[in-house]
Amino acid sequence: MASAIRATMPMRMRANVGTTAIRRTAGSQVRMSAPKPCRAYSTSPQGGNSGGSPASGNNVIIGVGVLAAAGLGFYFYNQEGKKDILGVGAGRAENKLTGSKGKANPANGIGSFQDYQQVYNDIADRLEHNPEYDDGSYGPVLVRLAWHASGTYNKEDKSGGSNGATMRFAPEANHGANAGLLAARDFLEPIHAKHPWITYSDLWTLGGVAAVQEMGGPKISWRPGRSDKEQEHCTPDGRLPDGDKGSDHIRFIFYRMGFNDQEIVALSGAHALGRCHTDRSGFEGPWTHSPISFTNEYYNLLFNEKWSFRKWGGPKQYQDKSTGGLMMLTTDMALVQDSSFRKYANQYAESEDKFFEDFSKAYAKLLELGVPEENFKKFETALDGGRPFQFKSTAEQEIEQSKK
Ligand code: HEM
Secondary structure (H helix, E strand, C coil), X not given: CHHHHHHHCXXXXXXXXXXXXXXXXXXXXXXXCCCCCCCCCCCCCCCCCCCCCHHXXXXXXXXXXXXXXXXXXXXXXHHHHHHHHHCCCHHHHHHHHHCCCXXXXXXXXXXXXXXXXXXXXXXXXXXXXXXXXXXXXCHHHHHHHHHHHHCCCECCCCECCCCCCHHHCHHHHCCHHHCCCHHHHHHHHHHHHHCCCCCHHHHHHHHHHHHHHHXXXXXXXXXXXXXXXXXXXXXXXXXXXXXXXXXXXXXXXXXXXXXXXXXXXXXXXXXXXXXECCCCCCCCEECCCCCCCCCCHHHHXXXXXXEEECCCCCCCCEEECCCCCCEECHHHHHHHHCHHHHHHHHHHHHCHHHHHHHHHHHHHHHHCCCCCHHHHHCXXXXXXXXXXXXXXXXXXXXXXXXXX
């Protein structure tokens, strides 16, 4: 029911609302009082004289006075400066050491929470900028980019994962599984141009977080700290799953990343979003009736709809009996055919809250695969008690703004 209501609302309104938030539009974040403009004074004294006239004696006195005043001014200015470090502003100096509370420096690739919230907002503001694109939102393809950038991880040798954004390079960008993800990378390019300090690895994963939240999904905890790597770190082809295979294949792929059955089923619920494209994977169609709304409809359809093989010239896929307009992959059907998977799929069909809770944890874990823990320690989130960031959705920010 909740999802049915959400699906009829404009995307912004469907997005998570709850805690208080402040809408931070471009340029409004971390706004401090602007420095007063420096007033330029003319230096030529009115009626100024030179030489040994009586006026010159006065000038000497005035000159000494001016020097004394300047000296006093400098003294007091210096005291203010010291106060700033040792007294009132001591906290600020300390923050520089701990990196907390907005003292991070994007110029060094280290942003503050507000810097990342601004990146989030800029992504959110662009999601629906092109109504011609698919179902009207780039959200689904951003969720897939973040997943494919992270899902190459191998826990045995710690290669792959989200730390590197190696899909920027031809070998990995051209892997069959990544077909179509150029749309997501291109979408994020203007965001990177506006915030050039952020790494692509952080940006792509943050894109996935923003997309899930803005499409009405759960909050996803996220930590910055990924660094981009060069071409030689591209992972070999074949690390991502094939849609035409069964549960053994799914386990082989996801166990390699370090996930268990419950996490596999939770992550697969992302197929509530988006669609298959014949010119990308060869498959065709959306999984659900609301492909730009994050819900548990995917699991409900798996259980409650009748699925049969679609008769067509394309690869093997399933089709719903009711409308013929929805699809499932062989790997999707495995979630109700395999008894261990089925148990979790059933839980998520019955409770959207449970699905949201488990998806949130599993997706956050996915987006951190392959990132050494010390990478996170450079950033304020780790230094500030180790709490990951949770971004405010634009809907939350709008509500907060309207209350002001
Ligand atoms: C067994 C595991 C999985 C398989 C075989 C699989 C396969 C696929 C395929 C074939 C597509 C269609 C691509 C296209 O033609 O555009 C797709 C799309 C998608 N996948 Fe998966 N996927 C899996 C798991 C996941 C996971 C874990 C996530 C995220 C957590 C995810 C998120 C998405 C999204 C959001 C789309 C829609 C993209 C769009 O609309 O452009 N998938 N997936």
